[in-house]
Amino acid sequence: MRSGAAADAVEVLSTAHPADLADLFQELSEDQRAAFLATLSPERLALLLDHLEPEDRGQVVNQMPRATLARVLDAADGAVAADILHSLPPAEAARVLSLMSQASEVLPLLAHSDESAGGLMTRRFIALHKEMTVQEALNYLRLRHPDAEEAYYLYVMDGNNRLEGVVSLRSLVVAPPNTTIENIMNPRVIAVAPGTDQEECARIARHYSLRALPVLGEERQLLGVIGIEDLMAVEAQEATEDMYRMVGIATDERALSPVLAAVRRRLPWLTINVFTAFLAAFTVSRFESTIAKVATLAVFMPVIAGQGGNAGVQTITLVVRALALGEIGLAQARQVLLKEIGVGLVNGLALGLLAGTVAWAWTGNGAMGLVVAAALWGNMVVAGLGGALAPLTLRLLRLDPALSSGIFVTALTDVMGFLLFLGLATIFIGRLG
Amino acid sequence: MRSGAAADAVEVLSTAHPADLADLFQELSEDQRAAFLATLSPERLALLLDHLEPEDRGQVVNQMPRATLARVLDAADGAVAADILHSLPPAEAARVLSLMSQASEVLPLLAHSDESAGGLMTRRFIALHKEMTVQEALNYLRLRHPDAEEAYYLYVMDGNNRLEGVVSLRSLVVAPPNTTIENIMNPRVIAVAPGTDQEECARIARHYSLRALPVLGEERQLLGVIGIEDLMAVEAQEATEDMYRMVGIATDERALSPVLAAVRRRLPWLTINVFTAFLAAFTVSRFESTIAKVATLAVFMPVIAGQGGNAGVQTITLVVRALALGEIGLAQARQVLLKEIGVGLVNGLALGLLAGTVAWAWTGNGAMGLVVAAALWGNMVVAGLGGALAPLTLRLLRLDPALSSGIFVTALTDVMGFLLFLGLATIFIGRLG
Numbered sequence: 129m130r131s132g133a134a135a136d137a138v139e140v141l142s143t144a145h146p147a148d149l150a151d152l153f154q155e156l157s158e159d160q161r162a163a164f165l166a167t168l169s170p171e172r173l174a175l176l177l178d179h180l181e182p183e184d185r186g187q188v189v190n191q192m193p194r195a196t197l198a199r200v201l202d203a204a205d206g207a208v209a210a211d212i213l214h215s216l217p218p219a220e221a222a223r224v225l226s227l228m229s230q231a232s233e234v235l236p237l238l239a240h241s242d243e244s245a246g247g248l249m250t251r252r253f254i255a256l257h258k259e260m261t262v263q264e265a266l267n268y269l270r271l272r273h274p275d276a277e278e279a280y281y282l283y284v285m286d287g288n289n290r291l292e293g294v295v296s297l298r299s300l301v302v303a304p305p306n307t308t309i310e311n312i313m314n315p316r317v318i319a320v321a322p323g324t325d326q327e328e329c330a331r332i333a334r335h336y337s338l339r340a341l342p343v344l345g346e347e348r349q350l351l352g353v354i355g356i357e358d359l360m361a362v363e364a365q366e367a368t369e370d371m372y373r374m375v376g377i378a379t380d381e382r383a384l385s386p387v388l389a390a391v392r393r394r395l396p397w398l399t400i401n402v403f404t405a406f407l408a409a410f411t412v413s414r415f416e417s418t419i420a421k422v423a424t425l426a427v428f429m430p431v432i433a434g435q436g437g438n439a440g441v442q443t444i445t446l447v448v449r450a451l452a453l454g455e456i457g458l459a460q461a462r463q464v465l466l467k468e469i470g471v472g473l474v475n476g477l478a479l480g481l482l483a484g485t486v487a488w489a490w491t492g493n494g495a496m497g498l499v500v501a502a503a504l505w506g507n508m509v510v511a512g513l514g515g516a517l518a519p520l521t522l523r524l525l526r527l528d529p530a531l532s533s534g535i536f537v538t539a540l541t542d543v544m545g546f547l548l549f550l551g552l553a554t555i556f557i558g559r560l561g
Numbered sequence: 562m563r564s565g566a567a568a569d570a571v572e573v574l575s576t577a578h579p580a581d582l583a584d585l586f587q588e589l590s591e592d593q594r595a596a597f598l599a600t601l602s603p604e605r606l607a608l609l610l611d612h613l614e615p616e617d618r619g620q621v622v623n624q625m626p627r628a629t630l631a632r633v634l635d636a637a638d639g640a641v642a643a644d645i646l647h648s649l650p651p652a653e654a655a656r657v658l659s660l661m662s663q664a665s666e667v668l669p670l671l672a673h674s675d676e677s678a679g680g681l682m683t684r685r686f687i688a689l690h691k692e693m694t695v696q697e698a699l700n701y702l703r704l705r706h707p708d709a710e711e712a713y714y715l716y717v718m719d720g721n722n723r724l725e726g727v728v729s730l731r732s733l734v735v736a737p738p739n740t741t742i743e744n745i746m747n748p749r750v751i752a753v754a755p756g757t758d759q760e761e762c763a764r765i766a767r768h769y770s771l772r773a774l775p776v777l778g779e780e781r782q783l784l785g786v787i788g789i790e791d792l793m794a795v796e797a798q799e800a801t802e803d804m805y806r807m808v809g810i811a812t813d814e815r816a817l818s819p820v821l822a823a824v825r826r827r828l829p830w831l832t833i834n835v836f837t838a839f840l841a842a843f844t845v846s847r848f849e850s851t852i853a854k855v856a857t858l859a860v861f862m863p864v865i866a867g868q869g870g871n872a873g874v875q876t877i878t879l880v881v882r883a884l885a886l887g888e889i890g891l892a893q894a895r896q897v898l899l900k901e902i903g904v905g906l907v908n909g910l911a912l913g914l915l916a917g918t919v920a921w922a923w924t925g926n927g928a929m930g931l932v933v934a935a936a937l938w939g940n941m942v943v944a945g946l947g948g949a950l951a952p953l954t955l956r957l958l959r960l961d962p963a964l965s966s967g968i969f970v971t972a973l974t975d976v977m978g979f980l981l982f983l984g985l986a987t988i989f990i991g992r993l994g
Contacts, residue, residue: 280731419859475828
């Protein structure tokens with residue numbers, strides 16, 4: 129930014145979309161960032177924090193004087209403020225809260241995990257009473273002058289603050305002015321509890337094509353509302369997390385994270401993989417004398433292991449994703465298992481015949497072709513069984529099915545593949561020479 | 562359904578949420594499905610079709626008499642009707658269109674691909690003129706009596722039907738009745754072209770937290786509007802497609818697809834994998850005499866290959882996902898490559914030392930430990946380089962980065978891993994015996 133154009137720059141920064149500000153922020157150097165932040169009002173800072181990546185957000189928050197942070201959080205949406213307060217050490221958070229004028233708005237949200245409905249919801253919503261007329265409701269809205277995002281649905285309460293129904297702003301606008309709200313409200317409200325996991329909230333919103341999801345307490349009192357734009361971000365984030373977990377990357381790595389941060393996030397699983405790989409090595413070592421007799425066996429080992437690994441990862445991916453999207457649950461476990469064993473049997477037969485024929489043509493030894501074919505067939509069934517069992521078992525144990533990472537299934541198909549292949553080769557060693 | 566409760570059942574079916582009807586439908590037998598469909602009105606059938614999985618939807622559409630289908634499509638949202646017409650053979654589609662009374666609503670949508678903004682948009686939107694007053698606009702809305710989902714944003718046009726701005730229904734309700742629309746509209750509208758890919762549309766909506774995305778023609782004329790609930794479904798679908806492509810599953814397989822349908826969708830890639838696996842086998846075969854001398858080499862082969870494969874799949878997953886979410890583009894290619902090579906160097910050194918030490922302790926042979934360590938280190942760098950290059954190259958060629966499936970990268974790390982390990986072993990064979 130040239131200093132002569134400073135006024136223009138401030139004008140641009142104060143009107144640009146906060147998502148674009150966040151993109152810009154990531155391009156700036158350390159010094160530029162400080163200068164940039166100094167130009168923004170607390171309201172704009174609050175919007176910027178909402179759009180920054182967690183890493184950058186943490187850095188900005190840490191460097192901000194506590195009084196400034198308190199003013200920014202006063203201006204921020206409650207869910208965002210709660211998120212940021214959650215990320216601070218408890219003593220720090222308490223201090224910032226004591227400096228905030230809107231602390232009472234945020235306090236109830238702090239009781240919930242960031243990844244639950246309670247942590248996602250905003251407390252900015254419009255409540256109507258069911259005895260109001262349409263005209264009274266419209267007058268009330270003009271008086272309240274709600275924010276942009278909070279007035280799409282209006283929530284209808286009874287005398288005890290319990291949710292009775294929902295009215296869209298549209299139906300309010302087109303209804304005759306003297307009708308009561310009760311007459312135009314929809315009494316069937318799809319809602320969640322504050323403890324509902326955010327992934328489940330996204331699934332419900334997607335399933336029912338909802339634009340907002342109310343969060344109800346035990347007595348059906350309305351605690352807050354989740355907007356679909358937040359759930360859309362959740363959907364993308366949960367898909368990313370599942371993908372990363374399946375290959376053993378910590379879920380907060382980004383493509384441009386520094387090298388050492390990336391190393392820290394991947395090394396743990398790769399270290400586990402060294403030990404699972406040595407399980408496969410141990411299996412092979414039991415057959416060293418067989419390999420010493422027929423070294424060609426080492427040539428076909430990668431074919432048996434590779435096919436099993438890829439088929440296992442296919443099954444895992446399919447089952448993990450179907451569980452995440454709610455397309456299947458444990459009730460379908462038997463059906464999924466049988467299907468994957470069936471797929472392994474058919475694909476294994478086809479690929480076993482193909483690989484066996486190639487091995488036969490290559491070595492000119494029919495027995496070698498048969499051993500390759502049989503081991504590959506068996507390993508494909510192992511892949512289907514293991515690939516389906518792993519995520520289903522994790523779900524049964526109430527763990528994330530995506531933790532059944534490719535690392536474990538490829539270890540299984542390596543060990544079982546070598547056992548089948550080298551075991552059969554040892555039995556038929558006389559015919560392989 | 563017991564026949565005595567038939568009336569109750571009809572009542573339930575005519576008021577249940579269509580997403581629940583779709584779930585119910587999937588549980589029914591062939592005969593029950595026919596009876597179930599017969600109870601639904603064209604409007605309810607249209608909603609049901611919107612929520613069915615593509616496979617089930619195709620089956621229902623195919624079995625429906627053409628005149629019934631025309632009435633259902635008349636009642637359906639334009640984007641859904643266009644989707645269904647796209648799925649029919651052209652002659653069939655033309656016949657159904659000729660039977661429809663709302664054909665003129667759907668015809669403009671048929672020009673666009675299902676997976677583009679034009680194929681997703683609905684033509685049900687409310688347009689206002691900028692000279693209208695707020696009161697006139699409210700009166701117009703009462704007259705038009707719009708559907709539930711179409712009136713969240715109102716679109717402001719000039720005399721030539723070009724989009725000038727957008728007004729939320731909320732700001733209309735709270736504005737003074739005599740203000741003109743021009744005074745309360747937001748003139749900065751984020752919009753897309755009809756040819757914009759659906760994935761890009763979802764990315765824009767998520768990035769800017771939008772609840773609707775207008776689709777503009779070349780002259781800024783408003784062609785239609787995409788609701789965020791449709792983009793949320795797109796986001797989930799695109800994540801699923803990327804996950805499936807990376808492991809070589811056709812994108813329309815579901816966890817409960819029949820075995821033979823699943824075989825058809827997975828066998829092609831697994832067959833390609835037989836040939837890439839034989840590339841690895843061929844590499845090993847060049848070193849058969851080395852293995853014949855030291856059979857222990859076959860024991861450590863899976864360790865070198867497995868580590869490289871898992872690290873390569875980590876890199877691919879990270880890069881494919883970051884490209885899909887728009888977190889990186891080709892401009893960051895060099896940065897990503899350098900990072901992944903760096904991660905490979907550091908992780909490779911750590912894991913190489915670990916695996917080399919285990920191999921040394923196991924065999925009591927220091928040279929074997931060094932060969933294992935060096936080969937593993939090198940293969941980890943290959944994994945980082947190949948895992949980053951593959952998706953970036955596909956993006957450069959304007960292909961889907963997710964096609965750089967694990968199958969190719971594991972083939973690369975197998976071949977290069979064996980080449981490094983067995984090549985080094987051949988050089989130092991005198992010290993390994």
